[in-house]
Amino acid sequence: MFSYYIELALRSLKRTPVLTALMVLAIGLGIGASMTMLTVLHVMTQDPLPGRSAHLYYPHLDPLPTNYKTDPLGTNPNQNLTWPDAMALLHAHRAVRQAAMAGGRVLLWPQRTDVQPFYVDGHYTTHAFFDMFGVPFVEGSGWTATDDQASARVVVLTQTLARKLFGAANAVGKTVRLGELDYRVVGVTKDWAPKPLFYADASAQFYSDVDQFFLPLSDVLNSKQLDGDLRVSGNISGWSDSNGDNLRDPSTTWIQFWVQLDTPTQVATYRQFLVDYSAEQKSLGRYQRPPTNAKLYSLMGWLQYENLVPDDVKLQMWLALGFLGVAMLNIVALLLAKFLRRSGEISVRRAMGARTRDIFVQFGIESALVGVAGGLLGLGISQIGLWSIRQRPDDYAHLASMDPSMLVGTVMLAIVASVLAGMLPAWRACRVPPALQLKAQ
Amino acid sequence: MQIQPILAALRKHRLATILIALEIALACAVLCNATSMIAGRIAAMRMVSGVDESALGNIAVTGFDPAQANDLNARMLTGLRAIPGVQDANVVSSVPFGPQWGVAGISLDQAGKRSGGVIEFYEGGPGTPQALGLRLVAGHMPGADDYQPLQGYMPPNPRVLITRTLAEHLWPGENPLGKEFWGMNITFRVIGVVEHLMVSQYTETGVRGADWSVFVPAAPGGMLSGNYVVRADPQNIDRVMTEAKAAVRTIAPDVVLDHDTSRTVGELRHAFFKTDRAMAGILLGVIAALLLVTALGIVGLASFWVAQRRKQIGIRRALGATRADILRYFQIENFLIVTFGIVLGIVLAVGINLSLMKLFEVPRLPYWYLPIGALVLWLLGQLAVLAPALRAAAVPPVVATRSV
Known part of the structure; x- marks a missing residue:
């Protein structure tokens, strides 16, 4: 019966080729536009570290004075931690793993004379960073807790940077000159850049920034190179009257901090620890705001808080969905007109013994066929749409392409949309009374 | 029918x-x-930046020792001014559509009770307002003695130019000349009003107006170094910029040219509105x-x-x-x-x-x-x-x- 209905549907569609083409085009455009934007949204809100993200948390403290007015434009200074707070959390060791970090940009002097000195972007961090985030190493490893304490002059490079500096040879053990000082390479990571770069500061380009090196935070602060050839590339916000240049200042925030907590109990305990720590700081007179302002964000929660998806993208998605809505209304109206025009044919079939259900299925299949064709066209259109997005200047543009799940999703959306659109017309069609139409003619 | x-x-x-x-x-x-x-x-x-975009270019360098800032500024200005076709070159903190240099909240009283909003500060050496092409509508341009040395980011008692829009926002219906406002523990006094000066990185979101800028005259050096504005005839500006970027290598071989922001203001504008x-x-x-x-x-x-x-x-x-x-x-x-x-x-x-x-x-x-x-x-x-x-x-x- 099914194949018969398909044959009937194909014959019916072929009878009105222009109308069929119009419907397929309309649904194709609607699906294409919607899937383009849904794909962009999908890649922008994806989990940056599948498998690990559920155990990663971002502590949020509020050391701001009560009368501090947040600039509604800029980022809130309490998104980052101050140096004393970060060190207190780090040395408290209350989480399974914890690491403090800040974005950095350093002037690198290659040993090869044919390469000019250049700036590279990376992160200053502490040793647990690599294990906590599961950074894959090609050779060597991260530095140790001892290196952190001793402010050792060590560096971890990415494969791309290591190749650029040392060619194919092993990089571990070699030295690189950063600013005025030499650093020993202890490890080379695979090119690793979670998308979005969740651990970066709010000012980062979350979808296009790539870290090329990692340096011990303690050394960077001790080497007195900061603000010369080594810089902090994130937001540094201070609120005291003293000069904000001092990164150790207790009223200057610039550090990001991540902790790994494996069980709900650990999470609850850590949350309490943050509140207790804030209360302690308040009793010492350092904090002014209520200790309950301290929060613990999950990784995905933190990304939501950072609001990475630009308004433009959300707006475009709503536009695209609105467009799909128009296309669907269009198809409902056309199918309705088309099906009801065949009232005579329906009447005959009903009089010959077809049940209402049969008629419904028959016309449902016809709408679904339009949907499949529209979906295939929409797939093509969304590929063009994604290609055009990749040409755009935005930071997320290069990520805009479909994974298999989105491919299947596109066709599914098309079929669901067109079957939904065909529902009402098919239902109206199956209510045509048998024989009555025959009498009229 | x-x-x-x-x-x-x-x-x-x-x-x-x-x-x-x-x-x-x-x-x-x-x-x-x-x-x-x-x-x-x-x-x-279509927003009006208030500067002569077609005649201006920005040159930014990094990677120099802050102690050498004065020497670098002097070398850069001499070198840039020597390029044929350059009408003027000045040390400036930034230009419209260039990198954001200084944004701070200000207040209308010394105690900081009456907020005036968050505004952008441009800072530049002698001759900068003229080189940028700022159009004065009231008051006067900074005199030679207004370009004082910096203490940190700002000179101690800056006498500044303010945009008409910002003046109207701060003191509606009043004459802004001679008025004072406070920010970063500094007293700013208005000596002139300019028609327009757009903030460097304008966003429609938020409360900051597109024209909420102040020009602070200052003697180059310290924090005011490494960024230069070059003025040339609009027909020559592309050639002048190419030559200027090449010249940086000989003027200051030890610094790194920031290619992203070393462009004509027209190009910066184009990129900004992409x-x-x-x-x-x-x-x-x-x-x-x-x-x-x-x-x-x-x-x-x-x-x-x-x-x-x-x-x-x-x-x-x-x-x-x-x-x-x-x-x-x-x-x-x-x-x-x-x-x-x-x-x-x-x-x-x-x-x-x-x-x-x-x-x-x-x-x-x-x-x-x-x-x-x-x-x-x-x-x-x-x-x-x-x-x-x-x-x-x-x-x-x-x-x-x-x-x-």
């Missing part, structure tokens, strides 16, 4: 009529809102596709109804209706459906606009967009229905005599 029979016929096809009207309503709502957003983007792209241009293009594409789909829907439905009513059309023709009567019948029918859609669409457009205003930073829909949107849809409807209606008009009266 009587409307009564048309309405009666539409009532028989109530569902299809409502659906097409809904489609038109949705199209009308999206059309009005998308057009308004495009207008917003275009307005943003996303706005892309968004305007997308909106335009959506509008075009939407109107196309709507028109296709009207064509499809009208064709169907024409085919369905062949016999009735034939009867009417046989009873004496002219071709023009038949044509007009379908045109009026379409007009009625579209009008119904437009009425709904206007309500929807305002509703969507209000919710967009809440969710995103979208400006209020100007009301005169609504009649224009209606007009566009009426025209679109009439165009779309024309071909099917002509086909209907061509039905010969003899059809009436044939059985199905």
Whole structure:
């Protein structure tokens, strides 16, 4: 019966080729536009570290004075931690793993004379960073807790940077000159850049920034190179009257901090620890705001808080969905007109013994066929749409392409949309009374 | 032409009529809102920066020892001014569309009680306002003794230029000359008002006005170093910039040229509005596709109804209706459906606009967009229905005599 209905549907569609083409085009455009934007949204809100993200948390403290007015434009200074707070959390060791970090940009002097000195972007961090985030190493490893304490002059490079500096040879053990000082390479990571770069500061380009090196935070602060050839590339916000240049200042925030907590109990305990720590700081007179302002964000929660998806993208998605809505209304109206025009044919079939259900299925299949064709066209259109997005200047543009799940999703959306659109017309069609139409003619 | 029979016929096809009207309503709502957003983007792209963009270029270098700042500034200025075609070169903190240098909250009293908002500070050495081409509307340009050495980011008692918009925001209706404001524990005194000076990285979100800037005269050195503005004849600026970037290598071999921000102000502006241009293009594409789909829907439905009513059309023709009567019948029918859609669409457009205003930073829909949107849809409807209606008009009266 099914194949018969398909044959009937194909014959019916072929009878009105222009109308069929119009419907397929309309649904194709609607699906294409919607899937383009849904794909962009999908890649922008994806989990940056599948498998690990559920155990990663971002502590949020509020050391701001009560009368501090947040600039509604800029980022809130309490998104980052101050140096004393970060060190207190780090040395408290209350989480399974914890690491403090800040974005950095350093002037690198290659040993090869044919390469000019250049700036590279990376992160200053502490040793647990690599294990906590599961950074894959090609050779060597991260530095140790001892290196952190001793402010050792060590560096971890990415494969791309290591190749650029040392060619194919092993990089571990070699030295690189950063600013005025030499650093020993202890490890080379695979090119690793979670998308979005969740651990970066709010000012980062979350979808296009790539870290090329990692340096011990303690050394960077001790080497007195900061603000010369080594810089902090994130937001540094201070609120005291003293000069904000001092990164150790207790009223200057610039550090990001991540902790790994494996069980709900650990999470609850850590949350309490943050509140207790804030209360302690308040009793010492350092904090002014209520200790309950301290929060613990999950990784995905933190990304939501950072609001990475630009308004433009959300707006475009709503536009695209609105467009799909128009296309669907269009198809409902056309199918309705088309099906009801065949009232005579329906009447005959009903009089010959077809049940209402049969008629419904028959016309449902016809709408679904339009949907499949529209979906295939929409797939093509969304590929063009994604290609055009990749040409755009935005930071997320290069990520805009479909994974298999989105491919299947596109066709599914098309079929669901067109079957939904065909529902009402098919239902109206199956209510045509048998024989009555025959009498009229 | 009587409307009564048309309405009666539409009532028989109530569902299809409502659906097409809904489609038109949705199209009308999206059309009005998308057009308004495009207008917003275009307005943003046309924003007046207040500087002579076509004559200016920015040169930024990094990687120098702060202790060498004075020496570097002197070398750079001499070197840049020596390039043929350069009319002037000055040390400046930034330029409009360049990197953001100094943004801070200010207050209208020393105690910091009355906030004046968050504004942008530009800082530059002697001759910078003239080199930028700032247009003075009141007061006077900074004199030679106004360019004082910095203490940190600012000179101790800066006498500044303020934009007209910012002056009006801070002291509405008052003469801003001689007025003072406070920020970063410094007292700023206004000596002149300029027509425009746009903030470097303007965003529509937030409360900061596009023109909320202040120019602080200062002696170059310390924090004010490494960024230079070059002025040349607009015809020469591209060549001058190429030569200037090449010259940096010989003037200061030990510094790194920042290629991203070392561009003409025109190029910086172009790059700054890239996303706005892309968004305007997308909106335009959506509008075009939407109107196309709507028109296709009207064509499809009208064709169907024409085919369905062949016999009735034939009867009417046989009873004496002219071709023009038949044509007009379908045109009026379409007009009625579209009008119904437009009425709904206007309500929807305002509703969507209000919710967009809440969710995103979208400006209020100007009301005169609504009649224009209606007009566009009426025209679109009439165009779309024309071909099917002509086909209907061509039905010969003899059809009436044939059985199905």
